[in-house]
Amino acid sequence: MAKFLAVSGSIRQGSYNAELAHYMVRRAQEKGWDAEYVDLHDYPMPIFNEDLEQDQKPECALDLAKQFAAADAIFLATPEYNGSITPVLKNTIDWLTRQGQGAFSHAIFGIGSVSSGALAGVMALSHMRDILSKLSALMAPTPLGIGMGATAFDENGEIADPRVKARADKLVDELTSIKRG
Numbered sequence: 592m593a594k595f596l597a598v599s600g601s602i603r604q605g606s607y608n609a610e611l612a613h614y615m616v617r618r619a620q621e622k623g624w625d626a627e628y629v630d631l632h633d634y635p636m637p638i639f640n641e642d643l644e645q646d647q648k649p650e651c652a653l654d655l656a657k658q659f660a661a662a663d664a665i666f667l668a669t670p671e672y673n674g675s676i677t678p679v680l681k682n683t684i685d686w687l688t689r690q691g692q693g694a695f696s697h698a699i700f701g702i703g704s705v706s707s708g709a710l711a712g713v714m715a716l717s718h719m720r721d722i723l724s725k726l727s728a729l730m731a732p733t734p735l736g737i738g739m740g741a742t743a744f745d746e747n748g749e750i751a752d753p754r755v756k757a758r759a760d761k762l763v764d765e766l767t768s769i770k771r772g
Contacts, residue, residue: 593663595619595626595766596698600669600680602632607705607740608668610748611759615666615703617748618763629658631679639685649686656690659698664766666701667723671715676722688726695726701766703735703759705743711736731765733758 597612597619612628619626634651637643659665669676687694702719704712716734723730737743737755750756 592625595624595664596662597666598629600677611668611705622767636686652686653690656687656692656694659694660692662698665698668703671712674714675718676715695728699769700728701731701762705737705740707740709738711738733762
């Protein structure tokens with residue numbers, strides 16, 4: 592069975608981006624995929640520093656890198672912090688690239704952002720695409736930006752706006768159908 596991971600770059604309680612990641616997991620499961628949410632709070636890593644690589648590599652970084660390498664599709668959601676992705680997500684990416692597992696070379700990646708404002712995390716999405724492209728990650732063509740996060744989801748965790756929901760579902764379709772050659 593194909594494996595789908597969804598990760599939120601926010602570890603705060605009540606995160607809109609975690610809610611989006613959970614939505615994507617449910618949609619992938621509906622398509623018959625083995626899908627799960629990965630909570631970065633469960634993978635505490637020190638700030639990346641090459642001096643730590645020899646003796647103090649966090650074991651959780653290797654574990655997560657292996658999960659990424661084994662996944663067929665990975666969805667990354669991040670809020671926009673100062674025009675970019677969150678520090679916890681960037682730090683995680685930095686650690687994963689140093690594990691020698693090919694964490695970004697197998698899966699198809701999808702990106703999304705939920706923001707509290709109307710601009711829908713467009714700068715974070717741009718930076719995320721740039722970072723992943725430098726890692727040679729294969730990315731689904733549809734980025735998913737959702738603005739006005741406080742009203743973006745209904746009480747059941749479904750995306751409230753039908754147009755945004757259609758775009759999210761299109762991204763799930765891409766993630767579950769595009770394959771590396």
